[in-house]
Amino acid sequence: MAASAFGCEHYVRSCLLKAPCCGKFYVCRLCHDAEEQHNLDRFQVQVVKCSVCKKVQKAQQTCEECGIKFGEYYCDVCHLFDKDKKQYHCEQCGICRIGPREKYFHCQKCNLCLASDLQGNHKCVENVSRQNCPVCMEDIHTSRIGAHVLPCGHLLHKTCFDDMCKTGAYRCPLCMHSAWNMDNCWEDLDKEISHTPMPPEYQDVTVKIMCNDCQTHCTVLFHVLGMKCSSCGSYNTAQDGGLIPRQQQQQQEQQQ
Structure with missing residues (x-):
């Protein structure tokens, strides 16, 4: 049976997770963390409750009572239930990534999955994703927001990069290296200086x-x-x- 349109603003799923930390049921870890004073460890989830028949059962993709799928995609490591976004579980990252898998590779030094066109075409910074975004100071590695790789190798959330560009900032917040190719800007500045x-x-x-x-x-x-x-x-x-x-x-x- 196909999954029903339940869930929250973060995920489309037909079950609730029983938080191993407090025993409460939440649609997802993000909803839990927003309400509680502690974080839910997704890897420790063992029990879910069907949103359709309310059957409490072990974590699995299909309800053992009514047969509904809790999610089009399910990972039994991350206990991630969601609609199909071509997700895949990366063993090296330790979490699920939005795919498709063939469009990404795992950089061993950066310790992060990156778009295939960056393979051999980016500056590696060891364990770069284990640092927080230098703009919003939120986690990058497990964030649902994609990461933008700067020419210097540092990362920030794509949304933070877009917001930074809107303000006219063009430097990496960490090392001050230019955040993209500035040749055209420098040529314009050459002309402006020559006339001033x-x-x-x-x-x-x-x-x-x-x-x-x-x-x-x-x-x-x-x-x-x-x-x-x-x-x-x-x-x-x-x-x-x-x-x-x-x-x-x-x-x-x-x-x-």
């Missing part, structure tokens, strides 16, 4: 900077709109000291 000369008293002033993208330290001309890394061309830089008049810079070079 500094006042005469600042035209020969230099400043030491550190590039957040390539980590190079260099000395460049100061401009209020931005200082360009002389190594990689990025404007994702930070001032590393005070302004240096051209004459002082020349004296320093001669002393060296």
Whole structure:
């Protein structure tokens, strides 16, 4: 018998989980955690109650009393019941992921399932998913929200990444590396700076900077709109000291 349209805002399922921690019945662990002062361990769930006939029984996919399926998808490790989303259980992650399986691979160093097009095409950060999202500070590894992989290898929730972009932020919150290819933005800034000369008293002033993208330290001309890394061309830089008049810079070079 097909599954009925029961469940909650998180999952479509036809049973309630008996929380091993408090003995109460909830549709899912998220509903439980929102109500209680403790968390439900999904792996310890052993008993469920049918939402149709109310039969209390061991955790399984089909009700032993009325024969209804508790979920189109069921994992007997995670005790996950839900509608079919092409889920699969990843042994290395230790939890179920939304698939289909053939579109994902498990990166051993990152210790996370990633989209197949990132295989051999991303920067690995060891156990990166075991850190909380640097934007919302919520868990990433077990989150129902997908993760976005930044060029630096750090992760944040896709929704948090979208919200960050809307604010105009373009740096990784953890390492300050550019969060995507900024070449077009840097070209636009080149043009804007070329049409916005500094006042005469600042035209020969230099400043030491550190590039957040390539980590190079260099000395460049100061401009209020931005200082360009002389190594990689990025404007994702930070001032590393005070302004240096051209004459002082020349004296320093001669002393060296």
